[in-house]
Amino acid sequence: MKRRSWLVLLAVALTAIVASFAATGYGGKAKPAAKSAGTIEVLSLWGGSEKDAFIKVTTAFTQKTGIKVEYTTARDFVPVIRTRLAAGNPPEVAIIPRPGVLSDLAKQGAVKTLSSMGLTNAYMKARYGPAWIKLGTVGGKLYGVAAKANSKSVVWYRPDQFKKYKVKPAKTWAQLLTLTKTLKAKGATPWAAGAKDSWTLTDWFENVYARTAGPTKYQGLFSGKVKFTDPSVGRAIRQMLQILNNKYLAGGVQGALGTAFVDGIGRVFGAGAKAQLYFEGGFVGGIALQQVNTKLKAGVTINSFPFPTINPKYDSPMVGGGDLAAAFKDNADVRAFLQYVSSAEAGRIWVSTGAIVSPNKQVKKTAYPNLLVRAEAAQVAGAKVFLFDGSDLLPGSLADDWGALLQNALQKPGTINSLLSDYQKKAAKEF
Amino acid sequence: MTTAPVARRALSLLSLSAQAPPIQVPQPKRRFGRSREGSLKERLQGIAFALPAIAVLCLFVIYPAYYTVRLAFYKSDFLFSFTNWVGLDNFKDLFEDKAFFDVSEFPPSGAVFNNVRWVIIYISLCLILGLALAVLTIRVRYESFIKSIIFIPMAISATAVAVIWLLVYSPNADIGTVNAVINAFGGNPVSWLGKESTVNYAIIVAYVWASTGFAMVVLSAALKGIPTEILEAARVDGAGEWSIFRRIMLPMLSLPISVVTVWLFINVIKVFDIIYVMTAGGPGTSSRVIAYTMFTETFSGNPGRGAAVAVIMLVLTVPVMILNIRRFKSERVMT
DSSP states (O other): OHHHHHHHHHHHHHHHHHHHHHHHHHHHHOOOOSSOOSEEEEEEOOOHHHHHHHHHHHHHHHHHHOOEEEEEEOSSHHHHHHHHHHTTOOOSEEEESOHHHHHHHHHTTOSOOSGGGTOOHHHHHHHBOHHHHHHTEETTEEOOEEEEEEEOOEEEEOHHHHHHHTOOOOSBHHHHHHHHHHHHHTTOEEEEOOTTSTHHHHHHHHHHHHHHTHHHHHHHHTTTSSOTTSHHHHHHHHHHTTTSSTTTBTTHHHHHHTOOHHHHHHHHHSTTOOEEEEEEOTTHHHHIIIIIOTTOOBTTTBEEEEOOBSSGGGOOOEEEEEEEEEESSOSHHHHHHHHHHTSHHHHHHHHHTSSOBOOBTTSOGGGOOSHHHHHHHHHHHHOSSEEEOGGGGSOTTHHHHHHHHHHHHHHOGGGHHHHHHHHHHHHHHHO | OTHHHHHHHHHHHHHHSTTSOOOOOOOOSSOOSOTTTSOHHHHHHHHHHHHHHHHHHIIIIIHHHHHHHHHTTBOOOTTOOOOSBOTTHHHHHHHHOTTTOBOSSSSOBSHHHHHHHHHHHHHHHHHHHHHHHHHHHTTSTTHHHHHHHHHGGGGSOHHHHHHHHHHHHOSSTTTOHHHHHHHHTTOOOOOTTTOHHHHHHHHHHHHHHHHHHHHHHHHHHHHHTSOHHHHHHHHHTTOOHHHHIIIIIHHHTHHHHHHHHHHHHHHHHTOOHHHHHHTTTOSTTTTOOHHHHHHHHHHTSOHHHHHHHHHHHHHHHHHHHHHHHHHHHHHHHHO
């Protein structure tokens, strides 16, 4: 009896060890099935209205092809995709929010080229403009399908309040400053900002920089060719601070730094809100209407105008963002999915929700449900110069650090030069 | 029956002197954990019992720890592989990074010193409040009711705690509780999380709110373990409540206090989630802590540097763990 019991114990222990090693062994080397599996997983950071809109598209896809789509949300996209790749378990398709990440992944050979999956360059060029093709291209090969576009050159305001204060939207920076001063003089709080989320500040900077230093320098700065110690950078930050200061911001600089992006929208469009202007992307409209204040009426209590020009020489370049769909595995289902996502049919369903703007040329303007999205779609389609959100192109931790630098610049405008020279030291190592 | 332990004690005494010849003493059967006395079979049995635990430890603790330490010497890539040996460069970079370690001005700042601030303020506040609540609640009739209310935040995840306190601290007086109160008294709203001078303390207070319950429950249980005879004897001898607390309760609670302190210390070194949700290390980099730097470096920067931060964290926690284990051992000998 005694002997048998300890033999059993030893056997149990041994099997446990063997099993655990076997499990790790298999987990790391699992290969994707080459044939159609009937279900694909799509990973993205979309939640809320963006997620609902995407689910509508995938539902239509499933109805059409019978292929099921499992949608996974990862708000923290980069850590999730990195760990899943390291574990040998990537999703079939991921919608990547930053071209910098796509380029990292493509260089490491983790994503498939579109041409190897039947989406030829001619097919793509018929559907997407050159700016979008360029965003999805790494080392001369096309990897990403532009799934969603947005403008980040939009200033939001309340038309009813503007009527009350007898002011008009601004077309130039000088007019914007006058507008700000007039509102202040009439006792209103001119601006709100959600600067606790530092990406709202990087977007401010990008718009000012593109309009003061020009698109060439803009692209050079965010690809490591122009130094952050270049005088144009400090000048653009100081120009931003003409508006983002204690005088004009709701709650002052500290108040803005303690306010998150959505709360910032609430300070202009929430019930009983006092601030008048809010700068950010076209997506503010959807969030304001659906989450912040459902009583808002497009065109009456909420509207937008494009970010004003500063130097007439550079006109009004559009700073924007976009998400790119890329495949980590290649099989018939994945091919069918990418084909569908890039089709006009999918685009129509997608934009009808009002949650997104499609970069697809074949999607007609009439497919957009309201004035706010239509205006953004027109801006995206009509932009003479489209500049991708620069901080999303910065490699490594530079993106986070850039946002932190701007937060510091708001608090201590006197230290801008030393902040920039410290940052340049870091940047020199990363590029 | 009682002869066996006596005999064994005699044996162990005898074996201390090297010259003593071995004496055959009847051995108690089926005793594990003394390999010197056990037969081969018994030793194997011991190993068999320990093996699964050792295997799990190796797989989930030893191997990842080894991997991390090794990774700290590489630049690495997003697959966390050992590419680009850089020697100690990762550590050098970290200590040159002002967001991590800045001694150029007084008081020193950066993630490391924020953690020091956390260690001092968070641990002392939790202990003082926990002890005070434990001593005070024991005297009232609705003790369990009060204790459960104070303990509730322990059951809330740090992310939810962060969201709750985001609302409390909101600079918009229509939303933020604290600012609503300030407003009611005619003051100007303060942006608790938007100011470098207040942000760390604001988050620490939120986390103290979430952890005091633990300190209170442990200390209160220990307090009840103090024999009432001792307390009564002291009272009979004319000791006041304060001197009872200082001269009897406090010394008798020293072990639980040290256990709670170690738990809080480890909690502080790994604090991340609440900061990530409340400020993401901002404004600027003023509320970053070591674990936060580890996260950003690992996932958006260079995994090697992230691993280097992890190694620093390990180095910081190990001495405390060793102290604590020593303490446990010495207590066991005493009782």
